[in-house]
Structure formats: structure tokens, C-alpha cells
Amino acid sequence: MAVDLSKEAKSRGIRYFLISFVDLFGNLRAKLVPARAIGDMQKEGAGFAGFAAWLDMTPAHPDMFGVPDPDSLIQLPWQPEIGWLASDLYMDGKPVAASPRVALKAQLAKAQKQGLRMKTGVECEYFLISEDGTTLSDARDTQSKPCYDQQALMRRYPVIREICDSMIELGWGPYQNDHEDANGQFEMNWDYDDALKTADRHVFFKYMVKTLAENHQLRATFMPKPFADLTGNGCHAHVSLWDKGGKKNLFLDKKDKRGLGLSSTAYGFLGGIVHNAEALCALFNPTVNSYKRINGAVTRSGATWAPNTVTYSGNNRTHMIRVPDDGRFELRLMDGAANPYLMQAGFLAAGLDGLENDRNPGQPQFNDMYAEPHKVRGAKRLPLNLLDAIRALDKSKRLREGLGDELVDAFVKLKTQEWSAYCAHLSDWERDNTLDC
Ligand SMILES: [Mg+2]
Numbered sequence: 001m002a003v004d005l006s007k008e009a010k011s012r013g014i015r016y017f018l019i020s021f022v023d024l025f026g027n028l029r030a031k032l033v034p035a036r037a038i039g040d041m042q043k044e045g046a047g048f049a050g051f052a053a054w055l056d057m058t059p060a061h062p063d064m065f066g067v068p069d070p071d072s073l074i075q076l077p078w079q080p081e082i083g084w085l086a087s088d089l090y091m092d093g094k095p096v097a098a099s100p101r102v103a104l105k106a107q108l109a110k111a112q113k114q115g116l117r118m119k120t121g122v123e124c125e126y127f128l129i130s131e132d133g134t135t136l137s138d139a140r141d142t143q144s145k146p147c148y149d150q151q152a153l154m155r156r157y158p159v160i161r162e163i164c165d166s167m168i169e170l171g172w173g174p175y176q177n178d179h180e181d182a183n184g185q186f187e188m189n190w191d192y193d194d195a196l197k198t199a200d201r202h203v204f205f206k207y208m209v210k211t212l213a214e215n216h217q218l219r220a221t222f223m224p225k226p227f228a229d230l231t232g233n234g235c236h237a238h239v240s241l242w243d244k245g246g247k248k249n250l251f252l253d254k255k256d257k258r259g260l261g262l263s264s265t266a267y268g269f270l271g272g273i274v275h276n277a278e279a280l281c282a283l284f285n286p287t288v289n290s291y292k293r294i295n296g297a298v299t300r301s302g303a304t305w306a307p308n309t310v311t312y313s314g315n316n317r318t319h320m321i322r323v324p325d326d327g328r329f330e331l332r333l334m335d336g337a338a339n340p341y342l343m344q345a346g347f348l349a350a351g352l353d354g355l356e357n358d359r360n361p362g363q364p365q366f367n368d369m370y371a372e373p374h375k376v377r378g379a380k381r382l383p384l385n386l387l388d389a390i391r392a393l394d395k396s397k398r399l400r401e402g403l404g405d406e407l408v409d410a411f412v413k414l415k416t417q418e419w420s421a422y423c424a425h426l427s428d429w430e431r432d433n434t435l436d437c
Contacts, residue, residue: 003070005042005083009035012075014083019046021066021087022100022203024411025054025418026286026339031066042068045090055089056098056410065090072200077166078212086200098410100341103403104199107348114355116250117242118348121192122202125233125336126209127184127226128156128218136184136227137218144300146183153179156186159216163188163209172201181301182230192238194246195344202340222336224285225292229300232293233336239347240328241265252327258364260314261326270312270321270329271361272354272398273347274380277310277320277333279396281382281389282415283346284334288422291385293335303370307332310380311365318369320382333382342403342411349402386422390415 008014017038020030031046045065050057057064066087074084088105089096096102111118130137141152153160160177167174173191180187188205192198206222213220225232240251251266262270273280285294296304305317312321312329322330334343353359367375383389393399394412 003073005068005070005073005085006035006039008070008073009038009083012083013081014075015081016083017041017068018082018084019066019068019087020085020203021048021053021089022339022341023053023055024098024100024339024342024407024414026100026337026342027054028203028207029053042070045087048089050089050091050096054414055096056413062091064096069200074170074204077169078162078215084204084207086203097404098407100339100345101199103407104196104341104345104348106404107345107352107402108196111241111348111352112244114352115244117244117246118195118344118351119192119240119242119246120195120198120344120347121189121238122198122340123187123189123234123236123238124202124205124209124222125180125185125187125235126220126222127182127233128159128186128213128220129184129226131214131217131219133219133221138184141183143183145181145302146179146185147181147301149179152183153177153186159212159218160186160188162212162215166208166212180231181303181305182227182232182299185231185233192240195348199340199344206340224287224290224335224337225296228292231299231301231303231305232296234293234306234332235334235336235338235343236330236332237334237343237347238324238328238330239269239351241269241351249327251329254326256326260323260364262323262329263327265355266327266329267361268355268358269351270354271359272350272352272357273321273331274310274312274354274361275359276350276353276396276398277380278383278389278392279399280346280350280393281333282386282393282411283342284338285383285389286339286342286386286415287337288386288419290335290337291383291389294333294382295384298370305332306335307369308382309369309373309376310382311369311376312361313364313366313369316366316368318367318371319365323364345403346399349399353398353402386415387419390419 045067253263307320
């Protein structure tokens with residue numbers, strides 16, 4: 001055993017552990033385990049009823065166990081008597097194939113067999129709003145172009161500093177914090193790393209931001225589009241593939257003929273993302289609300305900063321994929337509701353398909369895609385709603401091969417139920433526009 005959690009508890013003064021897992025809908029669930037019981041739990045896992053979470057299980061299924069990954073241990077900087085752990089789900093002694101962290105690890109293992117290691121960094125945008133969730137929390141944050149507004153940023157300094165200090169203490173390498181493009185919206189950036197580490201940190205970041213905001217009588221939301229007229233919450237990711245040792249960036253080629261500093265491996269991977277984009281939307285934009293961000297009307301600030309077509313570019317934020325620098329690309333499709341594990345599993349499933357099948361991403365486009373979309377002929381459109389995305393995932397042979405039928409079937413079934421629940425809701429818009437038909 002690499003790390004003995006019992007010993008860690010004693011040496012670090014941890015009294016309780018959160019043994020957590022993320023279900024298919026991205027919900028973080030946990031058991032709070034006293035340090036006296038962590039020895040057995042580390043071996044056997046914490047027991048859960050699968051049906052009680054968003055996993056496609058029935059009440060008749062046997063116990064599911066969350067076996068903690070000791071390498072994921074994070075001691076809460078603001079509550080050091082608690083240690084947080086990500087866990088992998090097991091049932092009947094076998095990993096649950098239709099669970100997000102297990103699915104990501106399977107993709108990483110597949111890549112590793114090919115000598116590949118994916119590194120990623122994520123940019124999780126969020127709003128700080130009123131505790132009841134209805135309004136912005138800062139009445140003075142009203143500029144139509146509020147991005148980088150120093151005054152509004154510094155009015156939230158007490159909570160931003162606590163979050164950033166926590167990341168410094170945890171060794172994540174945070175390097176900048178800003179007010180983003182919507183009133184009440186913020187973004188905090190930390191160093192990129194191996195994909196699993198970034199995914200675990202992404203999960204913890206959301207928990208940390210929500211908790212510390214609550215401590216300041218605020219509420220943090222990562223909802224893709226909480227306000228119709230403001231820019232939504234994206235979750236852009238920077239992606240690169242490295243050799244097994246993690247020293248050589250396999251996406252880097254300074255002699256790239258297209259001038260973007262990318263290798264043929266990078267273009268193959270990109271080709272896979274472009275080829276599978278519609279189906280990936282189900283994972284990257286997994287809620288009804290997601291489609292109000294990626295297909296949204298121009299916002300008060302003048303741009304949505306979200307893509308609506310499947311195109312890639314150089315350092316140009318109006319396309320789905322931006323290449324800001326040599327040797328990596330930024331995928332701008334995902335939003336704040338994306339499941340941190342399924343998102344990264346999706347990158348790999350699509351990217352490896354691109355490499356295996358030599359997918360061509362086509363030529364980069366350098367137009368302003370918001371102002372002049374007609375300049376790109378034949379660009380694929382993104383799904384207009386969740387149902388279209390779910391159907392695309394259901395039909396995707398490649399993502400099924402990558403993620404496994406068990407996971408895709410479970411995800412499609414549960415998300416279709418969610419879509420049906422949404423459709424059963426009668427909206428004011430319908431009444432306003434149909435009552436006198
Ligand atoms: Mg941003």
C-alpha cells in the first residue's frame with residue numbers, strides 16, 4: 001500500500017475522511033468516516049446504495065463500494081481535521097464500468113499502453129450570487145463590459161483570497177484570479193497536470209468554491225447559463241499529449257506547416273475531437289441549460305465567448321478550438337456542468353479515435369466566427385439542445401468503443417429521463433405564446 005491513511009491521519013491530525021465519488025450527473029457524494037475506521041475502509045471501501053445516486057442501478061443491486069485512492073488525499077486547508085478522498089466504485093469485487101472516474105482511468109490506461117500521457121488544465125468559471133440563488137450578490141457590479149473589473153474583483157477579495165490561499169497551500173500552483181465577462185463572474189487558474197490529477201482537483205475545486213462562498217454568506221454556481229443576458233460559465237480545457245515519462249510534449253512541432261506549432265499527433269487528436277464533437281456535447285454540455293450557453297444570443301458584454309460550430313483556429317476565441325500557443329490546444333466547448341471525469345474521458349476517447357483512424361480536422365479558420373460565420377462554408381453545427389446531443393452520443397460507435405456500452409447506455413437512459421422531466425414542465429413562454437392559438 002503506497003499511502004497508509006491511518007498513519008496519515010495520525011501524523012497530519014486528520015479526524016475525519018470524506019470518501020467521495022462523482023456520479024454520472026456530476027454530483028459529488030460522500031461518506032464522512034472517522035479516522036478510527038479508515039484502515040478497513042481503505043482496503044474494502046465505503047458502502048453505498050447505487051440506486052440512490054445517478055447511476056443506472058436498481059434498489060435490488062448489491063452494495064457498491066467506494067475504494068479511496070490514497071494519492072488523491074486533500075487535507076482541507078480551511079478545516080484541516082478533514083481529509084478528502086476521491087474513490088473508485090466497485091461492485092461484486094469488480095470496478096463499476098459505468099462510473100465516471102473508473103471510465104477515465106480506463107481511457108488513461110489505454111493511452112498509456114500506446115505510450116501516451118494526457119496533461120490538462122481547466123478554467124472553471126463561476127458566479128458569486130445571492131444565497132437564495134435568484135440574483136447577483138454585488139449590486140454595484142453593473143458594467144456592461146465587466147471583464148477584469150478591478151473594483152468588482154476586489155470587493156470579493158476576502159473569498160477569492162481564501163480560495164487562492166487554499167490552492168497555494170495544497171501546492172496546485174495557482175497563478176491568476178480575475179473577474180470574468182459577466183457581472184458577478186470569476187475565474188481562477190492553477191497549473192496543468194496529469195489528467196486524473198486535474199480531474200480530481202476540478203471536483204475538489206467546485207466543492208471548495210461553493211463551501212468558502214457559503215462561509216461568506218454567498219452562493220457559488222457553475223451553472224452553464226444562470227442569467228439569460230450574461231455570458232455563461234465555460235469550462236475551457238487546455239490539452240496536450242506527452243510521452244510515457246511526461247517529459248516530451250508530443251503535440252509540439254515548431255515546423256508545423258499550418259503555423260500553429262502542432263505536430264501530426266496533435267492534428268490527429270484534434271481530428272478525433274472534430275469528428276466526434278456532436279456526440280461529445282452530451283458529456284461536455286450535459287444539461288438542458290447548457291444549450292442556452294453554446295447556442296446563446298449575444299450577451300450584454302457583446303459576445304457569448306462560447307462556440308456554436310465545430311471549427312478550430314489559432315489564437316482566436318470565436319472558434320470551438322483555439323490554439324493559443326505551440327504544443328497544446330484549448331477546447332472551449334465544455335461548460336460548468338461538465339462532469340470532470342467524463343469530460344476528460346471524452347477528450348481521450350475522441351482523441352484516440354482520431355489517432356487510430358487518422359482523422360483530418362481540416363484547415364484552421366481565422367475569421368471572426370461571431371461576426372462572420374458565413375465565411376466558413378459547411379462547418380458542422382453543434383446540437384441545438386440536450387436531446388440532440390444525447391441522440392448523437394447514443395449513435396456514436398466511436399465513443400461507445402472508447403467509453404464502453406455500459407457507461408453510454410446508462411448515461412443516455414438517465415439523461416433521456418431528465419429531458420422528459422424537463423419537457424413535462426409547462427413554461428411561462430409556452431403559455432404566453434400559445435394560450436391564444
Ligand atoms: Mg474564462
